Amino acid sequence: MLIVMTVGATPQQVERVIERVSALGLKAHPIPGAQRVAIGITGNQGAVEPALFENLPGVLEVIPVSHPYKLVSREAKPESSIVMVGGVPVGGDNFAVFAGPCSVETPEQTLTIARHVRASGAQILRGGAFKPRTSPYTFQGLGEPGLAILRDVGHEVQMPIVSEALDEGSLDLVAEYCDMIQIGARNMQNYSLLRTVGRLRKPVLLKRGMGATVDELLMAAEYVLAEGNYQVVLCERGIRTFADHTRNTLDLAAVVAVQRLSHLPIIVDPSHGTGKRHKVVPLARAAVAVGADGLMIEVHHEPSQALSDASQAILPGELSELIQQLPQLLPLTGRHMAQPLRLSA
Ligand code: PEP
Ligand code: MN
Numbered sequence: 001m002l003i004v005m006t007v008g009a010t011p012q013q014v015e016r017v018i019e020r021v022s023a024l025g026l027k028a029h030p031i032p033g034a035q036r037v038a039i040g041i042t043g044n045q046g047a048v049e050p051a052l053f054e055n056l057p058g059v060l061e062v063i064p065v066s067h068p069y070k071l072v073s074r075e076a077k078p079e080s081s082i083v084m085v086g087g088v089p090v091g092g093d094n095f096a097v098f099a100g101p102c103s104v105e106t107p108e109q110t111l112t113i114a115r116h117v118r119a120s121g122a123q124i125l126r127g128g129a130f131k132p133r134t135s136p137y138t139f140q141g142l143g144e145p146g147l148a149i150l151r152d153v154g155h156e157v158q159m160p161i162v163s164e165a166l167d168e169g170s171l172d173l174v175a176e177y178c179d180m181i182q183i184g185a186r187n188m189q190n191y192s193l194l195r196t197v198g199r200l201r202k203p204v205l206l207k208r209g210m211g212a213t214v215d216e217l218l219m220a221a222e223y224v225l226a227e228g229n230y231q232v233v234l235c236e237r238g239i240r241t242f243a244d245h246t247r248n249t250l251d252l253a254a255v256v257a258v259q260r261l262s263h264l265p266i267i268v269d270p271s272h273g274t275g276k277r278h279k280v281v282p283l284a285r286a287a288v289a290v291g292a293d294g295l296m297i298e299v300h301h302e303p304s305q306a307l308s309d310a311s312q313a314i315l316p317g318e319l320s321e322l323i324q325q326l327p328q329l330l331p332l333t334g335r336h337m338a339q340p341l342r343l344s345a
Helices: 011-023 107-120 144-157 168-177 191-198 214-226 253-261 270-274 277-290 316-333
Strands: 002-005 027-032 037-042 059-063 083-085 088-090 094-100 124-126 161-164 180-183 204-207 232-236 266-268 294-298
Touching: 002 011, 011 027, 011 037, 027 214, 083 232, 088 094, 094 107, 094 316, 107 124, 107 144, 107 316, 124 144, 144 161, 144 168, 161 168, 168 180, 168 191, 180 191, 191 214, 204 214, 214 232, 214 253, 232 253, 253 266, 253 277, 266 277, 270 277, 270 294, 277 294, 277 316
Parallel strands: 094 124, 094 294, 124 161, 161 180, 180 204, 204 232, 232 266, 266 294
Antiparallel strands: 002 037, 002 059, 027 037, 083 088
């Protein structure tokens, strides 16, 4: 259920509603909007009686939420959310490019790629230290030393960093070293991990599971918001289909579907979405045209030497060329490149 306050409702009136929600043993989530405050209620097993709130001062209306998710829905918050990632805004009109190697391999490799990524105009640096690999015998990531390399390189090139957490143990480390925590496709429905990440106060990049529907993606995000962490960016990264010309099938319609249902930003990962270098840039351009809030792209200066996802890494020059094309595409959907962190001497 959602309680919508009047435009002129006072903080005291909002507080009074929150107190009544808490007195019922439920959790109140005040959601400030551009026009008015809405208060989401979670923790109820069945329907909550609207009359308990309707007559409180400052309450405009009490709306039963029609979707199984509440806090992520546009009903709860009509304006698109902006998530700040280490000082870079993602969402709203702000388009952000997350780029970097699939895996952090060495300090030199990470710094080389990061310098290219920074020079290309991308705003956020990605790099995996805990890798969810299909085979237990392939490179599993450097673990904590990899996070330390990514943090140092992020400082060097002055970019916020994002890396994946695979479980509760790696989550603590990723939260300590990084500006944003990635929850990968394979963990999208790991509900205990989602709850734990929801108790942190760090931005989360939540990737769509390879067999998950849009509703399931939004429900996964709801787990994070329900614990009080509202800083979630969603990511479409391709789903499993019968198609064998592509590693996954990049579902760009999901971007449009999500934006209708939810206020959360959604970015697109054409690297895992296609798995083939030659498909990454065309699908990236398509993602921009469809209205995505950003891109996540894997880059390597020596793709054939990459320790993971070698066949989908694009070259630094290809990333630069793509980003140079963005000013032509972004106005189509009313977006502009998010301001990167300003370089200090
Ligand atoms: C990744 O971003 O490196 C990754 C493993 O992605 P996904 O979870 O989408 O497979
Ligand atoms: Mn990868």
